[in-house]
Amino acid sequence: MSEARKYFWEGVRAELPLMVGGFPFGMIYGALALNAGLSNAAAQMMSSILFAGSAQFITAQLVQVAAPALVIILTIAVVNVRHMLYSASLAPYLKDLSLKWKVLLSYLLTDEAYAPSIIKYEKDGLQPYSHWFVFGAGLALWVDWQVSTAVGIFLAAYLTDNDILKIIPLDFALPLTFIAMVVPVLKNRAMIAAALSAGFMALLAINLPYQLGLIVAAFTGIIVGTLLEKKS
Amino acid sequence: MNIWLIMIVGGLITFGMRFSLIYLFGKFQIPETIQRALHYVPPAVLSAIIFPELFHPNDTFDVSWTNTRLLAGLIAIAVAWFSKNTLLTIIVGMIVLLILNLI
Numbered sequence: 001m002s003e004a005r006k007y008f009w010e011g012v013r014a015e016l017p018l019m020v021g022g023f024p025f026g027m028i029y030g031a032l033a034l035n036a037g038l039s040n041a042a043a044q045m046m047s048s049i050l051f052a053g054s055a056q057f058i059t060a061q062l063v064q065v066a067a068p069a070l071v072i073i074l075t076i077a078v079v080n081v082r083h084m085l086y087s088a089s090l091a092p093y094l095k096d097l098s099l100k101w102k103v104l105l106s107y108l109l110t111d112e113a114y115a116p117s118i119i120k121y122e123k124d125g126l127q128p129y130s131h132w133f134v135f136g137a138g139l140a141l142w143v144d145w146q147v148s149t150a151v152g153i154f155l156a157a158y159l160t161d162n163d164i165l166k167i168i169p170l171d172f173a174l175p176l177t178f179i180a181m182v183v184p185v186l187k188n189r190a191m192i193a194a195a196l197s198a199g200f201m202a203l204l205a206i207n208l209p210y211q212l213g214l215i216v217a218a219f220t221g222i223i224v225g226t227l228l229e230k231k232s
Numbered sequence: 233m234n235i236w237l238i239m240i241v242g243g244l245i246t247f248g249m250r251f252s253l254i255y256l257f258g259k260f261q262i263p264e265t266i267q268r269a270l271h272y273v274p275p276a277v278l279s280a281i282i283f284p285e286l287f288h289p290n291d292t293f294d295v296s297w298t299n300t301r302l303l304a305g306l307i308a309i310a311v312a313w314f315s316k317n318t319l320l321t322i323i324v325g326m327i328v329l330l331i332l333n334l335i
Contacts, residue, residue: 017318017322038235042235042236042239045236045239046239049239049240049242049243050239050242050243050246051243051246052246055242055246059238059239059242063235069234069237069238072238072242073238073241073242073245076242076245076246077242077245077246077249080245080246080249081249082277083246083249083250084249084250084252084253085273085277086250086273086277087249087250087251087252087253087254088253088257088270088273089270089273089274089277090254091253091254091256091257092257092262092267092270094254094257095257095258096258102251102254102255103251105254106247106250106251106254106255107247107250107251109250111277111281115274115278118273118274119274122271122274169301169326169329169330169333172285172301172304172325172326172329173322173326174285175281175282175285175286175301175305176304176305176308176321176322176325176326177318177322178278178281178282179282179305179308179309179312179321179325180308180312180317180318180319180321180322180325181278181318182274182275182278182279182282183309183312183313183316183321184312184316185274185275186275190272191272191275194272194275194276194279195275195276195278195279196279197276198275198276198277198279198280198283199279199280199282199283200283201280202279202280202281202283202284203283203284203287203288203293206284206288213280213284214277214280214281217276217279217280217283218273218276218277218280219276220276221272221275221276221277221279221280222269222272222273222276223269224272225269225271225272225275225276226265226268226269226272229268229272
């Protein structure tokens with residue numbers, strides 16, 4: 001059992017910088033949701049029912065302009081499609097877990113929980129208690145998100161979008177942590193090419209709606225990396 | 233229309249996407265090429281998130297010396313490349329950003 005605990009807290013620790021980076025976003029979402037006309041309860045519950053930052057932001061904005069329900073639902077689906085990639089990417093490592101574990105870890109699978117988890121798996125391989133790392137990372141982020149949402153709702157009257165971020169750019173912790181995690185993984189030509197092609201494609205495709213640019217960029221990187229791997 | 237219904241349907245769809253391949257992976261044989269391709273998901277997806285944050289902050293392209301996030305990000309990449317130390321990268325990156333913002 002102590003092995004599981006060790007992995008769990010390791011996951012929590014790995015998640016800490018992402019929690020710092022994510023906290024301002026949660027607050028901003030909370031304030032945004034309230035200003036868009038959602039009730040305190042709806043705004044708070046979206047953070048556990050939907051539990052997806054960018055989708056929550058867009059939903060709040062669409063609710064504000066009274067967009068049709070179908071449009072909102074489809075938008076959520078498209079914006080969150082990248083989670084299928086995370087699912088596919090982690091699946092080999094979660095293959096032998098019980099259904100309960102698969103459901104639990106899937107529920108907690110955000111970008112921020114995915115990143116440290118996949119890096120850990122790719123680095124250390126599958127270990128008997130690895131999934132506790134994913135649980136720790138995912139649960140830590142979940143708690144962080146609920147609390148920051150609540151704070152945002154509470155302070156909605158005093159918060160305008162970028163007040164906090166102008167003073168201390170805490171949100172920069174997010175891309176910083178991703179940089180810290182992904183750069184050491186770029187050990188060969190194919191990996192570097194995958195990262196660079198995805199990055200530049202993300203810039204090229206930035207004006208695509210519904211964050212489609214991200215998924216287009218990701219696939220570009222995956223294809224480039226796979227092709228180059230075959231060559232060498 | 234009811235916001236709660238929208239949230240619940242959206243939530244189910246989102247969970248479905250997160251659960252989909254994790255659930256299916258054990259049940260179907262995944263082609264070997266796809267299994268190898270999956271190893272490129274982390275660098276691809278994370279770069280797709282990182283690049284816009286550095287080059288396109290505040291919803292505008294900014295490839296100039298005044299883009300402090302870009303500068304701090306590039307320095308962070310260098311630190312990560314040579315040290316491979318997560319904590320060092322994050323700390324240096326934040327400090328550099330704070331300093332650049334003050335200049």
